[in-house]
Amino acid sequence: MTSSLARWASTSVHVLIVQVPGWDESRMLLEAELDRRGWSVALSPADADLLAVCGIPGDELRAACDLVWDQLPGPRTRVSVTVAAALPTLLDGAVAHLVDDSRQRKDARARSQRVAAEDPRPDAGEHEGMAHGPMDHAAMDHGGMDMPMPGGIPLAGGGDDRDGLEMDILTVPLGPVLPHWPAGLVVECMLQGDVIVSAKARILQAASAPKEASKQAMTDVVDARRRIIRLCDQASQLLALAGWQAAEQNARWLRDDLLRGADLTDHGAALDRLRRRVERSTLLRWSLKGLTLTGSATRDDGADPSIRHRLIGWLREAAELAGTTPGGRPIAAHDANRAQEAQEAQDALDALPDLLRGTDLGTARLLIAGLGLDTAALRETHEHSHD
Amino acid sequence: MSTLMTEPIVQVSPAWAVLAPLALLLFALAGAGLNGALAARSAGRPVRSGAGAPIAQVARLLRQRRQVTVAADVLLWRIGAGGLVIVAILKILVIPLGPWTLADLDVGVVWFNTMDVMIWALFWLIGWGANSAHALVGGYRFLSLAVSYELPLMFALITPAVAARSLRVGDVVAAQHDLWFVVWMPVAFVIFCGSVIAFSSWGPFATGAGRDIAGGFLADVSGVDRLLILTGRYAVLTAGAAFAVPLFLGGGAGPLLPDWLWTIVKTALVLAAFVAIRHKVPTIRPDRFAEVAWIIVLPAALLQVLVVAIISVGS
Numbered sequence A: 001m002t003s004s005l006a007r008w009a010s011t012s013v014h015v016l017i018v019q020v021p022g023w024d025e026s027r028m029l030l031e032a033e034l035d036r037r038g039w040s041v042a043l044s045p046a047d048a049d050l051l052a053v054c055g056i057p058g059d060e061l062r063a064a065c066d067l068v069w070d071q072l073p074g075p076r077t078r079v080s081v082t083v084a085a086a087l088p089t090l091l092d093g094a095v096a097h098l099v100d101d102s103r104q105r106k107d108a109r110a111r112s113q114r115v116a117a118e119d120p121r122p123d124a125g126e127h128e129g130m131a132h133g134p135m136d137h138a139a140m141d142h143g144g145m146d147m148p149m150p151g152g153i154p155l156a157g158g159g160d161d162r163d164g165l166e167m168d169i170l171t172v173p174l175g176p177v178l179p180h181w182p183a184g185l186v187v188e189c190m191l192q193g194d195v196i197v198s199a200k201a202r203i204l205q206a207a208s209a210p211k212e213a214s215k216q217a218m219t220d221v222v223d224a225r226r227r228i229i230r231l232c233d234q235a236s237q238l239l240a241l242a243g244w245q246a247a248e249q250n251a252r253w254l255r256d257d258l259l260r261g262a263d264l265t266d267h268g269a270a271l272d273r274l275r276r277r278v279e280r281s282t283l284l285r286w287s288l289k290g291l292t293l294t295g296s297a298t299r300d301d302g303a304d305p306s307i308r309h310r311l312i313g314w315l316r317e318a319a320e321l322a323g324t325t326p327g328g329r330p331i332a333a334h335d336a337n338r339a340q341e342a343q344e345a346q347d348a349l350d351a352l353p354d355l356l357r358g359t360d361l362g363t364a365r366l367l368i369a370g371l372g373l374d375t376a377a378l379r380e381t382h383e384h385s386h387d
Numbered sequence B: 001m002s003t004l005m006t007e008p009i010v011q012v013s014p015a016w017a018v019l020a021p022l023a024l025l026l027f028a029l030a031g032a033g034l035n036g037a038l039a040a041r042s043a044g045r046p047v048r049s050g051a052g053a054p055i056a057q058v059a060r061l062l063r064q065r066r067q068v069t070v071a072a073d074v075l076l077w078r079i080g081a082g083g084l085v086i087v088a089i090l091k092i093l094v095i096p097l098g099p100w101t102l103a104d105l106d107v108g109v110v111w112f113n114t115m116d117v118m119i120w121a122l123f124w125l126i127g128w129g130a131n132s133a134h135a136l137v138g139g140y141r142f143l144s145l146a147v148s149y150e151l152p153l154m155f156a157l158i159t160p161a162v163a164a165r166s167l168r169v170g171d172v173v174a175a176q177h178d179l180w181f182v183v184w185m186p187v188a189f190v191i192f193c194g195s196v197i198a199f200s201s202w203g204p205f206a207t208g209a210g211r212d213i214a215g216g217f218l219a220d221v222s223g224v225d226r227l228l229i230l231t232g233r234y235a236v237l238t239a240g241a242a243f244a245v246p247l248f249l250g251g252g253a254g255p256l257l258p259d260w261l262w263t264i265v266k267t268a269l270v271l272a273a274f275v276a277i278r279h280k281v282p283t284i285r286p287d288r289f290a291e292v293a294w295i296i297v298l299p300a301a302l303l304q305v306l307v308v309a310i311i312s313v314g315s
Helices: A002-009 A024-037 A059-071 A084-099 A101-117 A220-241 A245-259 A264-280 A282-287 A307-327 A334-356 A361-371 A375-386 B014-042 B047-051 B053-063 B074-092 B108-129 B133-164 B169-174 B186-199 B203-209 B223-248 B259-277 B286-314
Strands: A014-019 A050-054 A077-081 A157-160 A166-174 A185-192 A195-203 A206-208
Touching (some): A002 A084, A002 B053, A014 A024, A014 A059, A024 A050, A024 A077, A024 A220, A050 A059, A059 A206, A077 A084, A195 A334, A195 A361, A220 A245, A220 A264, A220 A307, A220 A361, A264 A307, A307 A361, A334 A361, A334 A375, B014 B047, B014 B053, B014 B074, B014 B259, B053 B223, B074 B108, B074 B223, B108 B133, B108 B169, B108 B223, B133 B169, B133 B186, B133 B203, B133 B223, B133 B286, B186 B203, B186 B259, B186 B286, B203 B259, B223 B259
Parallel strands (some): A014 A050, A050 A077
Antiparallel strands (some): A166 A185, A185 A195
């Protein structure tokens, strides 16, 4: 009875994905494999059976992963995705862990003993604000307890909201473990209701970048393919947050096809069809209306800074790249490109607080997705600045 | 103790009430199966495996431990989680299955409305109870959606009652003897259907459980609590689909088949349409929707009542 229950349950494992900056490819390959198996991506730890950390996280990000791991209800298991080739074996192994009842019972017992052994009042620092929520693992500054706090959580303070009414202020860190979210990004928000009063952004780094044997030998075609994959990925994240599942899936499949090494020219037309579909949708136009990247979030190159136009621009660029690359249209030299990407990413990160102030959570998510923040590029600037 | 009404709607013994939840859950399961099948088809996986997905999900959630967050308001949280299924069952009590009904209330239409107002509280409690930011925002979002859909829904419910000059569901069915209400009150029908999808937090109106807020009011529920909420959502969707049948689609009227079977067939078709919408339509942002609801939908609903009232008085 229990074993057949376990067998049934394991046909659809829900996976919470943590992405380390720079390891996009591992995450995309994992997502493609989950799609193939009919597994789901969990939106929060409470919904997850499996924690998949894509890449090798730095200390801070690893601590966040451990916090998330504690929030998986169980039966649970975790894997570290670093080598693409081993993915099917890795996931099969995870299923074996999940259905292993005695092992899971032991895990559950160990957890309840640990909780019982702890102080009945949980550590205040770990639960600062709403920090026990699904995504809030970044607030790990251990504050003192100098006032009565229900469950170890300090009461929310008050402040005037945008209409001049007094309203509670909550400190809520967004990220680093959040679906459709730039890898490693943490935005510490002060929230009134679902409106962001102020925000501070930072990046939790990777311990190491993925090995790129071919980094020096990269041809233009490889570089173009990467760029297209990245653009498709950005577009699918934005479409997912806008709630248009069909178009999101479309973008993701094109991405996965290219990841598997499908022919670029064949996909130029498909990318263009997707672009036209997005362009024609009145509902998307309506729901993204007025969402614009203001201030220094974008370069002043005259391009329309609205989120919708950026989305369409990504798809257009991807289609053009796919259509022209084998013909030999050269892409700008790598080094110049990378330096520029890093600068853009840094500018976008610096502009985040101003961009998010006064927006509601839903809008903020769309704006951040619209930035197309490349957190891995930032890592390179940091390395340079340390040199 | 059964009473014969003026029209052939018969209130059956309360003992039959045990079958109502069973039928409701079967419908909910079928709806979830269809949803899984559609998802699998669009993802290019075998449709059969998708249709079986709800069973796997039930097994998974029964096996999962229920997680409690720090300083959660456990009592209210659980009331919210368990309440959805109960509200759905209470809703279908007044829906006639062909010639039979469990509760032939003379205010049956208002009863249904009362139950869907209770859903406000339930989704809010689910969001509130977890004591977490994303869940709370999910609860807020549902309430802001509810402020948009509730008034149009009330007028959409009243429209058939105005035409039938009665709030008794049996009378509404009888009044459609010659012409189904959906034919001459299409606006009310569409608004009703949209509101059902909204109060089930489903498809384009599922923003309370949106991807952008990590699952919203679902963010922190696990195990049996999650199972109850997911089942409850399908159950209220089913109850809404079933209520469209006596209200707009002529109740059990139809050729060849017996009345009770027609009720079931029509309910299944409406439910299938509701489930399918999720896979077609993008999510509608609640703040954007409020504008449309108050400026376009509500006046349209009022206009529909006015037209129906004038026709009813005239005839």
